[in-house]
Amino acid sequence: MSADRRKIAIWGYGREGQAALAHLQMQRPTDDFTILNDTPLDAAHAPAAGFRVLTGEDASAALRGEHFDIIIKSPGISLYRPEVAAARANGATITSATNLWFEENPAAQTIAVTGTKGKSTTSRLLHHILRKAGRDVALLGNVGVAALGQPAGSDHTVLELSSYQIADLAHAPSIAIITNLYVDHVPWHGSIGQYHRDKLRLIENPATLAVLNYANDGLRAYAKDRANTLWYNRPDGFHVKDGKLYFGGTIVDTSGFPLRGNHNLENLAAACAVADSLGLTPLRQRVDIPDFEQLRHRQEEFRAGNGVLCVNDSISTVPEATRVALDAYAGIPCVLILGGTDRGQDHAALLDYLRTSSVVAVLLLPDTGRRIEDEMRGRDWPFAIVPVGDLAEAVREAMARVPKDGVVMLSPAAPSFGQFRDFEDRGDKFKELAQQTR
Numbered sequence: 001m002s003a004d005r006r007k008i009a010i011w012g013y014g015r016e017g018q019a020a021l022a023h024l025q026m027q028r029p030t031d032d033f034t035i036l037n038d039t040p041l042d043a044a045h046a047p048a049a050g051f052r053v054l055t056g057e058d059a060s061a062a063l064r065g066e067h068f069d070i071i072i073k074s075p076g077i078s079l080y081r082p083e084v085a086a087a088r089a090n091g092a093t094i095t096s097a098t099n100l101w102f103e104e105n106p107a108a109q110t111i112a113v114t115g116t117k118g119k120s121t122t123s124r125l126l127h128h129i130l131r132k133a134g135r136d137v138a139l140l141g142n143v144g145v146a147a148l149g150q151p152a153g154s155d156h157t158v159l160e161l162s163s164y165q166i167a168d169l170a171h172a173p174s175i176a177i178i179t180n181l182y183v184d185h186v187p188w189h190g191s192i193g194q195y196h197r198d199k200l201r202l203i204e205n206p207a208t209l210a211v212l213n214y215a216n217d218g219l220r221a222y223a224k225d226r227a228n229t230l231w232y233n234r235p236d237g238f239h240v241k242d243g244k245l246y247f248g249g250t251i252v253d254t255s256g257f258p259l260r261g262n263h264n265l266e267n268l269a270a271a272c273a274v275a276d277s278l279g280l281t282p283l284r285q286r287v288d289i290p291d292f293e294q295l296r297h298r299q300e301e302f303r304a305g306n307g308v309l310c311v312n313d314s315i316s317t318v319p320e321a322t323r324v325a326l327d328a329y330a331g332i333p334c335v336l337i338l339g340g341t342d343r344g345q346d347h348a349a350l351l352d353y354l355r356t357s358s359v360v361a362v363l364l365l366p367d368t369g370r371r372i373e374d375e376m377r378g379r380d381w382p383f384a385i386v387p388v389g390d391l392a393e394a395v396r397e398a399m400a401r402v403p404k405d406g407v408v409m410l411s412p413a414a415p416s417f418g419q420f421r422d423f424e425d426r427g428d429k430f431k432e433l434a435q436q437t438r
Contacts (some may be wrong), residue, residue, distance in 0.1 A: 004030075007067065009092075011036045011059075012074025013045065019146035020072045020097045021047065036062060038077075068092045072100070075142075075164035078188045094168070097148040098141070098161065102171035108152035111274060112141075112159045114166060114202055115179025115213075117321045118267045120295055121259075122179055123160040125271040128292050130156055133280050141165070156278070164188060167198040172205035175277075177270050181218040182320045186343055211273055213266065214239075230273055238269040238276070245269060247276075247284040256288035260299065261328030297427040299325055304434040308402055313411035314427030319350040322413040326357055333406035334358055335398040337391075338372060339365030340414030340426075347372055350413060359383050361401045363394045368414045390419065391426070395433040408434065 008024065008031050010017045021033060034052045035041075036059035047053065054062050063071075063083040071087055071094045073079070084094060102110075113123040120143055127139040138153035139145065143160040159173065163185055181196050189195040196218060203210040206228055212219045214234035223229050233239045238247050245252040245265050257268060272283045294300060300312040313325045317340070326334065336359050345368065354362065361384040364373050373387055384401065388394040391410075398408040410430045420426040 006031045006069040007034070008032065009034045009036050009062070009068045009071045011063070011071050012077050013037045013041060013047070014074055014076065016097045016146045016148070017072070017074045018045070018047075019148050020100070021051075023097075023100075023149040024072070034062070034068070063087045064090075066090065070095065072097060073168070075162060076188075078190075079164075079167045080188075080190050080194075095170070096165065096168055097146060098159075098165045099168070099170050101140075101147040101150075102169075104148075105152040105157070108157050108174075109155065110152075110157050110159055110173040111175040111177070112161050112173035112202055113177045113179070114161050114163065114199055115177070116182040116184050116199075116318060117316075117324075118179035118263065118270075119160050119162075119177075120315075121264065121298065122177060122267040122270045123158050124295070125268055125289075125292065126177075126274055127158045128289055129271055129275050129280065129283070129287075130158075130278070132289065133275070135278075161202070163195055163198045166202050169201060172208045173202065175209045175211060175274060176202045177211045177274060178202065178213065178219055179267065179270060180213055180216045180320075182318050183345060184318050184343070209277070211270060211277075213270065215266070230277060232269045232273040233266060238272045240265045240269055245272075245287070247272075250284065252284065253286040253288075256286070256290045258290055258292055259294055261324060263324035263328070297424055299328060300427070302431060302435070304399065304408070305437045306399065308399065308434075308437070309407045310431070310434045311407055311409040311411070312427045312430055313409060314416065314423045314430060316411045316413060317415045317423060319345055319347050319413040322411040323350050323353050325409065325411045326353070326359070329358070329407055329409065331358055333360045333403045335361045335363065335402045335406065335408045337363045337365065337394045337398060337408070337410045337430075338413055339367070339369030340412045340419075341417045342367045342371060343415060345414060347375055347413065351375060355382065360403065360406065361386060361398070363388050363397050365391065365394060365412065365419075367418070368412075391429055392433055395430065395437065399434075399437050 010021045013035050037055045040055050064086040067090045071092045073094055113119045123143050127137055130137045136154040138157045140147040140150050141159040142162045183192055185195050210229045212223055214231040240262055245254050276283055297315040302310055304310050316322045316325055364387045386397055402408050416423050416426040
């Protein structure tokens with residue numbers, strides 16, 4: 001191999017891995033590329049002929065035993081796997097597509113958005129508000145468009161980043177929003193503490209303006225003495241009180257804001273705080289974005305085949321997210337579908353909330369549904385508690401139990417692995433089953 005020909009591994013061949021290979025091959029066509037993946041590649045996503053592809057144990061053995069100059073690791077692969085340490089010991093530089101994007105766009109004015117929940121909606125709200133104000137803004141990252149190979153906005157670039165993407169991020173954004181810190185992704189990070197530390201790396205650099213949620217205990221404790229910090233959900237700035245958005249003591253007119261729930265007003269508060277800091281001060285009086293559309297799988301409303309209102313909230317993978325989804329439909333009789341992969345979630349606050357909610361039945365899916373059933377045992381509940389075997393049974397039970405003026409909500413408070421590929425697969429299946437109901 002010539003001295004300037006690098007040996008590069010693309011570790012993980014999903015959306016970001018495919019984008020990284022296409023981009024790097026275009027930039028450095030003489031480099032030697034190897035694709036490593038934990039599972040076999042299906043024919044639809046296999047790379048063109050000529051690339052070395054190793055999967056399963058062969059990929060793991062290559063990481064442990066071969067020298068690569070650079071390894072581009074996909075976000076879904078834990079930074080704490082033993083192969084990472086072994087590859088570094090063999091002389092590899094391990095980086096990510098996100099790091100490469102920052103290196104190629106050093107002058108970009110970046111606004112990174114993260115948080116256990118709310119980051120996607122907040123990213124899209126900020127992008128929408130800035131574009132409506134005439135700014136040239138790119139929206140990239142975890143929100144659906146792999147950043148590498150995409151141009152920065154000439155004014156701003158909004159990057160939604162997961163904890164996976166932040167854990168090895170070597171660059172500081174201009175502005176960073178953190179919406180909240182809850183319990184999630186413990187298997188990837190190894191502990192709740194490490195998950196929070198990896199999230200908070202986003203604001204380690206004091207030059208980054210940190211825009212933080214004052215209502216979140218973990219953020220407030222971590223950054224109480226941090227300079228260059230802009231708080232929202234604090235009375236002196238954009239904050240939510242009694243179902244209304246305020247700036248200081250003044251109510252902001254949100255009649256042109258189409259999303260339900262206090263949590264979406266909090267997402268709006270975060271977006272407005274950043275936009276206001278960038279000069280869009282009219283937001284202190286009025287927010288007018290009636291054309292903003294909610295994300296799929298987040299409080300996504302649709303009608304079942306029998307006309308019943310349904311809410312696909314499959315993206316709610318922690319109890320806190322389910323609670324705020326229910327709050328958005330307060331007063332409407334609700335059949336709630338709960339349960340999924342068990343990551344040790346604490347359901348206590350959610351269960352306490354259910355006692356005073358408008359829920360009329362709770363349908364419990366495996367695996368966490370069985371644990372929730374045990375946690376509910378021995379207490380009186382004002383609604384039916386029904387264990388179900390799968391989502392199809394849950395939808396049948398829901399349609400049999402929902403009042404005429406009620407809603408069927410899938411808001412599982414747990415991830416979807418095992419029975420489904422991901423939360424999108426779960427949400428799509430819920431919609432399919434409900435729309436088949438007559």
